[in-house]
Amino acid sequence: MNIDLTDTTSSQINSGLVRARRASGSPAVGMVLTLVIVTDEGNHYDALKAASEASKEHPARILVVIKRPGRSPREKAAARLDAEVRVGGGAEGAGTGETVLLRLHGELAAHAYSVVLPLLLPDAPTVVWWPGEAPAHPADDLLGTLAQRRITDAATAEDPVGALGSRAAVYAPGDTDLAWTRITPWRSVLAAALDQKDATITGASVEGEEYNPSAELLGMWLTERLAVPVERRISDGPGITAVRLATADGVICLDRPDGSLAKLAVPGQPDRHVALHRRATAELIAEELRRLDPDEAYAHAVRVGVGRLQAPAAPVPEAVAEDGGS
Structure with a gap:
């Protein structure tokens, strides 16, 4: 089941998750973690597809954070949160758990932490994945502070080898990189x-x-x-x-x-x-x-x-x- 929410709030998204869960007959139990994907509009499809496949092994609530700050001062002033809630195996990109696409417009793009925090599964670990550009210090990033594991991918950086040096300089327990997973x-x-x-x-x-x-x-x-x-x-x-x-x-x-x-x-x-x-x-x-x-x-x-x-x-x-x- 899919629910589109325009100009919404985290509270309304949680209500939408409950409503979709009841309508599809999908219980909340069984999800073992929250996977937060921080990406952009152009790359979110491939990242969500990979996460949905992985959720068949690790049932999870997947939160896709898509930041759209806008290019002009006028666009930046129009802070708005749009969301798409997907629950159930029949929903596109829903995997085996729950998926929420969060589009943060304008100034709200700088406050993803406040949007994501109320949507985390209670008493379950959180993993944050940056499939593209990652923060300079993942463990100090506000979203990164929510996570037990923080996944980056040096292969997507402009200087992949140089990115490894940056990862080493700021390493904190819980950091990892898909360049390491590949070997x-x-x-x-x-x-x-x-x-x-x-x-x-x-x-x-x-x-x-x-x-x-x-x-x-x-x-x-x-x-x-x-x-x-x-x-x-x-x-x-x-x-x-x-x-x-x-x-x-x-x-x-x-x-x-x-x-x-x-x-x-x-x-x-x-x-x-x-x-x-x-x-x-x-x-x-x-x-x-x-x-x-x-x-x-x-x-x-x-x-x-x-x-x-x-x-x-x-x-x-x-x-x-x-x-x-x-």
């Missing part, structure tokens, strides 16, 4: 490979697109965990294409040239193929919502600093590239 499968496969191979790692390299923040984070994670020099090599992508770990017995290589299927080569063992596809945003959000405690592994990795990664001393020899299964 979970890489970290899992590499950790499993090292569990199977008892060898001392003497060096490492990460290959990926030039401005890919996930490739940088993966290199920073390897630097922190292995305490070895890590080279950052540039490839044509897509995304991260290969990781190589140097040992006395040879090179452990995880190579994914097509963004889907990877080959894991471990000295003394037969090569294996590993499904390592590039995941959709809905999968990334669903992963982040599985744990709401501070991610200490991310904190340690992002604080290493992109300046710690090394440029390769020389081009990669053709023979080495072939060994990686390219």
Whole structure:
């Protein structure tokens, strides 16, 4: 069920949620968190679609905050709140819980905190996600102060790698970034490979697109965990294409040239193929919502600093590239 509310208030929106819930026969129980999405008019559709897919695993009240301050002084003076309430599986973009689109016009755009606070689920955790431009200090942002977890995405910044440095400088427990979530499968496969191979790692390299923040984070994670020099090599992508770990017995290589299927080569063992596809945003959000405690592994990795990664001393020899299964 959809309810459109024009020039409304948070109290009227709550009443609309109750009315829609009763009409659709959908109970309020079962929702485990509130997910607040802070975005703009142009990007809200894709973000809401991803959140709705994630809500099938984590039933949630989804609040989409769309700020429309206006461009002229006259528009800025016209403060108004418009809302669209969606409840029930049949409602477009409603997911399995409740969805409210909040359009904050004029001066009200600067007071999203006051609008959102009365709409949070009582006694349930809150997660705030900025799918596009994020505040310089998410934990100090007024909406960010409401949340147990704050999700940003360095890949959407004008300078994705530079954004990682900014995230490290202002990190607070509860912060995370989708650039980190994207490398979970890489970290899992590499950790499993090292569990199977008892060898001392003497060096490492990460290959990926030039401005890919996930490739940088993966290199920073390897630097922190292995305490070895890590080279950052540039490839044509897509995304991260290969990781190589140097040992006395040879090179452990995880190579994914097509963004889907990877080959894991471990000295003394037969090569294996590993499904390592590039995941959709809905999968990334669903992963982040599985744990709401501070991610200490991310904190340690992002604080290493992109300046710690090394440029390769020389081009990669053709023979080495072939060994990686390219």
